[in-house]
Amino acid sequence: MKRTLIRTAVTAAVLLAIYGLQFGVEAGFTEYVQRIVLLAGINVILAVGLNLINGTTGQFSIGHAGFMAVGAYSAAFIGVKLAGPLHSVLGPGALADAVIFNSALVAAAVLAGITGLIVGLPSLRLRGDYLAVVTLGFGEIIRILFNNATFLGSATGYFGDDPSGLPAYTNFFWVFAWVTAIVVVIHNLTFSQTGRSLTAIREDEIAAEAMATPTTRLKVIAFAISAATAGIAGGLFAHMQAGVRPEDFRFEKSIDMIVMIIVGGLGSISGAILGGIFVAVSLELMRDLQQYRLVLYALLLIVIMIVRPQGLLGTRELYQVFRKRKPSPPAEGT
Amino acid sequence: MSLLELRSVDKIFGGLHAVRGVSFQVEPGTIFGLIGPNGAGKTTLFNVITGVYTPEHGQILFGGENIAGLKPAAIAARGVARTFQNIRIFRTMTVAENVMVAGHHLHNASIAAAMLRTRSYERDEHALGKRAHELLDVLGLADLSGEVAGSLPYGSQRRLEIARGLMLSPRLLLLDEPAAGMNSQEAQTLNEQIRFLRDQLELTVILVEHNMAVVMNVCERIHVVDHGETIAEGPPAEIKTHPKVLAAYLGAQTPEIEASA
Numbered sequence: 001m002k003r004t005l006i007r008t009a010v011t012a013a014v015l016l017a018i019y020g021l022q023f024g025v026e027a028g029f030t031e032y033v034q035r036i037v038l039l040a041g042i043n044v045i046l047a048v049g050l051n052l053i054n055g056t057t058g059q060f061s062i063g064h065a066g067f068m069a070v071g072a073y074s075a076a077f078i079g080v081k082l083a084g085p086l087h088s089v090l091g092p093g094a095l096a097d098a099v100i101f102n103s104a105l106v107a108a109a110v111l112a113g114i115t116g117l118i119v120g121l122p123s124l125r126l127r128g129d130y131l132a133v134v135t136l137g138f139g140e141i142i143r144i145l146f147n148n149a150t151f152l153g154s155a156t157g158y159f160g161d162d163p164s165g166l167p168a169y170t171n172f173f174w175v176f177a178w179v180t181a182i183v184v185v186i187h188n189l190t191f192s193q194t195g196r197s198l199t200a201i202r203e204d205e206i207a208a209e210a211m212a213t214p215t216t217r218l219k220v221i222a223f224a225i226s227a228a229t230a231g232i233a234g235g236l237f238a239h240m241q242a243g244v245r246p247e248d249f250r251f252e253k254s255i256d257m258i259v260m261i262i263v264g265g266l267g268s269i270s271g272a273i274l275g276g277i278f279v280a281v282s283l284e285l286m287r288d289l290q291q292y293r294l295v296l297y298a299l300l301l302i303v304i305m306i307v308r309p310q311g312l313l314g315t316r317e318l319y320q321v322f323r324k325r326k327p328s329p330p331a332e333g334t
Numbered sequence: 335m336s337l338l339e340l341r342s343v344d345k346i347f348g349g350l351h352a353v354r355g356v357s358f359q360v361e362p363g364t365i366f367g368l369i370g371p372n373g374a375g376k377t378t379l380f381n382v383i384t385g386v387y388t389p390e391h392g393q394i395l396f397g398g399e400n401i402a403g404l405k406p407a408a409i410a411a412r413g414v415a416r417t418f419q420n421i422r423i424f425r426t427m428t429v430a431e432n433v434m435v436a437g438h439h440l441h442n443a444s445i446a447a448a449m450l451r452t453r454s455y456e457r458d459e460h461a462l463g464k465r466a467h468e469l470l471d472v473l474g475l476a477d478l479s480g481e482v483a484g485s486l487p488y489g490s491q492r493r494l495e496i497a498r499g500l501m502l503s504p505r506l507l508l509l510d511e512p513a514a515g516m517n518s519q520e521a522q523t524l525n526e527q528i529r530f531l532r533d534q535l536e537l538t539v540i541l542v543e544h545n546m547a548v549v550m551n552v553c554e555r556i557h558v559v560d561h562g563e564t565i566a567e568g569p570p571a572e573i574k575t576h577p578k579v580l581a582a583y584l585g586a587q588t589p590e591i592e593a594s595a
Contacts, residue, residue: 003453185449192448192455193434193441193462200424200435207422210384211436212410212502221445315426 014180022172034172036284038240041175042233043276047260048186048269049229054258055267055315056190057222058202059124060132063139064230065253070115070142071108071231072238072249073152079104079167079239080160101169105178105235112231113224115142120223124216139254147246157245165242175236182229187269189225198222202267252294256283259297262304265311270318275311335398337362337538338383338506343392343402345375345382345562352378353389354562360506360555365532365539367553367570371582375562376542377419380508383540384416385409396506411439415499416508419542421491425484429475429494432483433466436501440465469497472534473527488515493527500531506538507531513545521545525552550574558582 025034050064082100090096123134152158160166189195200208201215209215238244260279264271286293304311313321336359345353353375360366368376381387383394385406394402401409410416415436424432440462443455470476473493478486483494492512499507509528513521525548532539543549549556549570556573558566560582566573573579 188451189445189449193437193443193459194445194448196427196431196435197438199427199431203424203426204422206386206406207418207424208435209406210386210410210416210418210422211498212407212438213435214407 015177018176018180019173021176025172035240036280038170038172038175038236039283040277040280041172041179042236043256043260043280044179044273045182045229045233045236045276046257047264047272047276047279048183049226049233050257051261051264051267051269051272052186052190052198052229053219053222053226055261055265055272056195056202057198057219059219059223060128061135061223061226062132062254062258063119063135063137063142064226064257065249065251066119066139066142067112067116067227067230068234068237068253069146069244069246069249070227071112071234072244073146073158073234074111074231075104075108075235076158076160076166076238076244077152078107079169079235080162083167097167097169098174101174101239104169104239105232108231108235109228110231112234113228115231116224116227117220119227120220124219124223136251136254139249140251143246143249146249153243155246157243159243166239166244168239168241170236170240178232178236182232183269183273186225186229190269194218194221199267255294255297259301262301262311265313265315267315268311268313268317270316271311271313274313336360336395337397338540339393339395340379340383341393341395343379343382343394344390345378345387346390352562353382353559355392356559356562356564357392358557358564358567360538360540362505362538363532363536364554365528365541365552367549367556368540368542368559369544369549369556369573370559370565373561374559374582376559377510378562379559380416380510380540380542383409383508384414410436410502413502413505414508415502415504415506417492417495417499417510417512419510419514421488421495423483423491423494423498425482427483428479429470429481429483429486430463430466430479432494433469433498433501434462436498437462437465439503466497466501469500472500472531473497489520492516493524496527496531500535504537506540509539509541509543511543512541513543513548516545518547521548524548528552 025037046068053059053061079100082103086100087096090099119138123131123138126134146152147155197208197213197218200213201219205215256279260275261272263278264275286296289296338360340357342355342357343353344355356379368379370376378387382389385404385408388403392402393400396412396414401412424435441458443452443458447455467476467479470479473496475490475493475497478490483491486494496509496512513524516524528539529552531537541549541553553570556568556570557564558573558579565578565582566576
């Protein structure tokens with residue numbers, strides 16, 4: 001009882017803090033900077049989700065833009081279609097918008113997760129380069145499907161039923177509420193028996209199997225969870241602009257995500273957070289060099305591989321860097 | 335009834351008949367030695383028993399059930415634990431985490447429960463950690479539980495593999511050259527630990543080992559293979575003087591095995 005109370009209080013306090021920050025950000029920064037802040041939040045969700053499969057589990061996927069696309073289109077489409085009926089029940093206003101938006105995001109997560117399951121089941125029997133190539137292929141297949149889906153606007157993209165485009169539900173509060181929730185949940189998962197098993201798969205799959213770890217099942221589950229978080233990021237991304245276009249989810253987008261987790265350190269959640277912010281900011285700084293961006297990223301990756309192959313943090317978390325690992329105390333009663 | 339029974343098991347890799355018609359029975363509670371010269375097929379037999387390889391012919395009965403062809407995880411879940419000749423610990427994880435990985439059967443909480451850190455999840459997690467510490471204590475690794483496993487010395491890594499295997503609550507423990515790289519002092523301690531584990535945990539142990547001091551001292555029954563085929567089986571005293579065994583090991587009848595034992 002006490003525990004539930006504390007948790008509710010902490011959750012409320014965090015949400016309130018994000019809500020308060022929203023006013024600060026809206027008052028203190030230009031629209032341009034605000035947009036970068038939102039993109040950074042979305043990147044953090046993408047990076048933390050992708051890190052679960054690429055970092056913790058060691059299964060290299062380079063097609064995650066596909067799952068982001070599934071989430072973006074689902075959230076956009078469902079958001080638009082839910083608006084009519086829900087507004088007639090709840091009336092116009094912030095409450096109705098919040099319900100519509102979050103239902104659309106949850107639906108986006110579920111659909112992206114199911115897509116992840118469908119892609120993961122056959123692909124995760126492969127390893128290393130083979131898995132990378134197959135996920136790359138699936139990412140492109142998903143994008144090309146959207147490119148040809150007439151009810152979603154084909155190559156022009158989906159802009160909803162209203163001439164002004166999709167409703168702009170995405171704001172500071174919702175982005176960072178979802179960022180916080182996803183970081184906490186993925187952190188809990190990573191530091192649990194499941195997370196230990198995923199790390200064991202990365203370290204030595206044969207030994208993990210010999211220790212009764214259901215390796216294929218866990219890999220597929222991790223992949224689906226990772227896809228679901230990309231779906232939420234996609235939904236948040238969709239509702240911050242007028243429409244969703246297939247070209248937003250090209251191969252380059254997947255590469256951006258890979259850069260985020262490699263810069264921060266594969267296998268580190270704090271690293272993924274830093275990497276997500278880094279990519280959002282550096283993309284803006286390099287806006288004038290659009291077509292040379294990939295060249296610079298490639299150079300950056302090469303430099304990292306030479307200077308610091310484990311990334312900024314390696315597999316450690318930020319809080320572990322500042323305190324030395326101390327031996328855990330022996331359990332009572334032994 | 336014997337705990338493990340191999341019935342004329344064959345394993346073929348292309349043109350290489352790695353294991354040919356091997357049969358043996360291991361009674362519950364025994365420490366059973368599997369020996370033979372390099373390349374005799376000992377590790378292949380371990381891999382066949384643990385499901386890494388599927389045998390071409392023959393049956394592997396564990397507690398009366400044919401486990402030939404099952405996946406390694408399914409066989410491990412039935413209570414067959416093993417260590418590896420070329421140590422396979424999870425190097426970046428801590429010593430305690432390494433052991434806890436093998437504790438699935440003690441952890442019933444769902445993934446959703448883990449994500450939300452429910453009370454039942456934390457109870458399971460606590461029980462798991464406690465059991466891991468008990469096993470590390472038995473193998474003399476309790477003080478190292480927070481260390482990164484890859485940083486341990488060789489002998490400790492071998493003992494860690496045993497502790498990890500025991501976390502499965504196995505009925506059968508397969509040890510692949512547990513004394514490799516150990517000095518005679520360490521090997522002596524290992525002998526005592528193997529006997530202690532067998533008695534305390536009601537284990538059956540199968541041992542592949544080249545260190546004859548360990549094999550002859552700790553094993554109660556020994557099965558000898560050469561070129562994938564059985565050449566002898568019996569108690570240590572009999573194996574030591576068995577002419578075929580001496581011939582296989584030394585090519586001549588020099589009583590060196592006896593000397594080292």
